[in-house]
Amino acid sequence: MIPQTTNRPAQEGFTLVEIIVSLVLISIMAALLAQAMGRSLEQSATPVRLVQEQYELINAMEDLIERYRYQIDEGALNLTAFNSTYVNDAFLNCSATGVCVDTARTGFQTLTSQAGTYTTQSTILLVTLKQASSGGMTQRVQAVFTE
Secondary structure: OOOOOOOOOOOOOOOOOHHHHHHHHHHHHHHHHHHHHHHHHHHHHHHHHHHHHHHHHHHHHHHHHHHHHHHHHHHOOOOOHHHHHHHHHHHHOOOOOEEEOOOOOOOOEEEEEEEEEEEEEEEEEEEEEEEEEEOOOOOEEEEEEEO
C-alpha cells in the first residue's frame, strides 16, 4: 500500500490563544501605566501652586517695603502709625490673595547692643506675613523695619 501524503502548507502565524493572551497582558500594562501617570500628573501641580502662592506673598511684602521707603523719603515715618495703617489694616483680616499678618511673629521689639562703654537701644518692627497654601503648608516671609 502506498502511503498517502497531503500537501498541507506549514502553519504560519499566531494562534487565537496567543493573540488573546498578548492583548490581556498589554491591557494590564496599559492600566498600570495610566494609573502611575495619573498620580504623577496630579502631584506635578503642587510645586507650581506653591511657587505661585510664594510669589503673591513676596509681592505683598514688597508692597509694604515700598510704602515704608516712600514714608522715609517723605520724612514722615512713624513706626507705630506705619504698623497700624499699612500692616494691620491691610493684612490683619487677610487680603484677597490670602496673605495675612502672622500676629504671633509680628510686633515691636527692642534691640540692645553694647560696644565698649556705649549701650544703644533701638526699637524695630518685625513684620511676618503668612499664607496658608492649599497643600496644607504655611509659607512665611519676614521683614524688619526701623526708624
